[in-house]
Amino acid sequence: MTGKILPRDFYSRNTLTLARELLGKVLVKGETAGVIVETEAYPGGEDLASHSAAGITSRTKVIFGPPGHAYVYLCYGMHVCMNIVVDQEGSPGCVLIRALEPVGGLEVMRGRRQRARTDRELTSGPAKLTQALGIVLDDYGADLTRGGLTVRSPRHHQNFAIEVTPRVGLRKCEDSPLRFIIAGNEFVSG
DNA sequence: GTTGCGATAGTCT
């Protein structure tokens, strides 16, 4: 179902490049897996919507560390969202994973997301996909090049068109075109 | 099918 784990070097490029490159890659946690079909870039620095714009805190420190790690945080007091730390150590940058197309462990996902009435609702949103894959706050800082939470190449490469739109759910910098989706994919969020 | 709103807790001012 999935190919090789992506190496550290893959992640040490700029944030916008990674937001595009991560589309079509496979996020794997335990026996569950999904193809990344929607991402958002949070470059830090000048981008005031990035959590890292406020500087290094206990929550954001992983974003300033080496790339290829997970930045997991709690949103609205009840939802868990997952980012991938990118760019070189010392340069803040991360990519929010907003939607997946489930490709493995569907039965496990359905068990974790009883509210989902269709398979589309399993992973068509940032907090839905973490619930479906069993990603929790304890996965903060996890190394994505080894262990139970990894990102891999797809076994069979497919061509697809990429669409760019503004990011979702922001009050700051809401017009910046930093959201990337696989055009026409059914599992992209609404 | 669409719109509106309440829940809930960690983080920073």
Place this chain on the structure above:
DNA sequence: GACTATCGCAACG
């Protein structure tokens, strides 16, 4: 003490 990178339910059409 305010704010939040969301979701799901209820009430419409």
